Amino acid sequence: VDDMWQKAYDFAVEVARKAGEEIRKAGESEIKVMTKSSSVDLVTKTDERVEKIIIGSLKEEFGEDAHCFIGEESVENGEPCILSDKPTWIIDPVDGTTNFVHGFPFVAVSIAFAVNKELEFGVVYSCLEDKMYKARRGKGAFCNDEKIQVSDVKDIHKSIIISEHGTDRSPEKVTKIFSTMQKILCIPVHGLRGSGTAATNMCLVATGAVEAFFEIGIHCWDIAAGAVIIQEAGGILLDVDGGPFDLMSRRMIVANDKIIARRIIQEIEIFPSLRDDAPIQKH
Numbered sequence: 117v118d119d120m121w122q123k124a125y126d127f128a129v130e131v132a133r134k135a136g137e138e139i140r141k142a143g144e145s146e147i148k149v150m151t152k153s154s155s156v157d158l159v160t161k162t163d164e165r166v167e168k169i170i171i172g173s174l175k176e177e178f179g180e181d182a183h184c185f186i187g188e189e190s191v192e193n194g195e196p197c198i199l200s201d202k203p204t205w206i207i208d209p210v211d212g213t214t215n216f217v218h219g220f221p222f223v224a225v226s227i228a229f230a231v232n233k234e235l236e237f238g239v240v241y242s243c244l245e246d247k248m249y250k251a252r253r254g255k256g257a258f259c260n261d262e263k264i265q266v267s268d269v270k271d272i273h274k275s276i277i278i279s280e281h282g283t284d285r286s287p288e289k290v291t292k293i294f295s296t297m298q299k300i301l302c303i304p305v306h307g308l309r310g311s312g313t314a315a316t317n318m319c320l321v322a323t324g325a326v327e328a329f330f331e332i333g334i335h336c337w338d339i340a341a342g343a344v345i346i347q348e349a350g351g352i353l354l355d356v357d358g359g360p361f362d363l364m365s366r367r368m369i370v371a372n373d374k375i376i377a378r379r380i381i382q383e384i385e386i387f388p389s390l391r392d393d394a395p396i397q398k399h
């Protein structure tokens with residue numbers, strides 16, 4: 117079984133690279149902007165086409181019904197978002213869609229694989245930077261085949277923290293998000309950053325470029341691959357209330373060290389977010 121997942125891991129890297137090439141060559145015509153949960157939650161034909169290419173390649177390689185799939189755009193179009201014990205691919209075809217539309221240079225393909233609800237491996241291809249991040253449970257984390265590991269900074273005053281504002285513009289959430297950012301900035305920390313893609317933010321923690329990243333409102337497909345990469349780079353993953361990491365909860369904090377994580381958690385103003393695996397709301 118161990119070798120079998122190795123084959124799937126290697127194939128996932130190939131598929132992510134191919135998907136990244138599709139994103140890079142997507143012409144102006146295809147970046148027709150559509151919206152989802154709000155006027156600033158963007159999706160394009162490229163997101164939909166690339167997800168179909170990824171899922172099609174995986175089904176061709178492993179069999180039409182051998183595995184389950186949780187894809188950002190499939191879920192948007194009504195597919196269930198339930199993580200079962202069956203081997204399951206968790207896919208964000210274009211993470212950083214807003215960046216992609218604007219030409220802001222951080223766009224990632226995120227592909228993770230879970231069995232019995234445990235993440236086996238994750239691949240994040242930052243396709244405009246040509247950086248292939250990957251990790252398999254128990255086998256280390258890599259960027260372009262170079263081993264990576266989290267920062268050794270333990271002093272919060274010497275840290276950079278990533279925080280994103282997301283796509284929800286409701287006043288009560290925006291107020292909490294910026295109040296949290298202000299409290300963290302004034303600890304003080306060296307700086308706040310955000311790439312605009314959760315998968316890339318996770319990899320920036322894994323390489324030691326920043327010390328922590330937290331967000332309420334992300335989805336399982338944004339963070340599943342990055343979660344394995346951080347774990348294998350020596351980082352930690354928690355819920356924003358300090359409890360255990362919960363892939364489907366739509367909130368998390370990842371950090372290089374529990375000291376940094378706990379200090380940030382003290383400042384996070386939590387607001388509710390519907391779980392990814394919540395029963396579909398009948399309108």
Ligand SMILES: O=P(O)(O)O[C@H]1[C@H](O)[C@@H](O)[C@H](O)[C@@H](O)[C@@H]1O
Nearest residue numbers: 210211212213280282283313314
């Ligand atoms: O670009 P997508 O796949 O939609 O994911 C991003 C999400 O749209 C943003 O709201 C979040 O802040 C990012 O962390 C996600 O990566």
Ligand SMILES: [Mg+2]
Nearest residue numbers: 208211212338
């Ligand atoms: Mg995403």
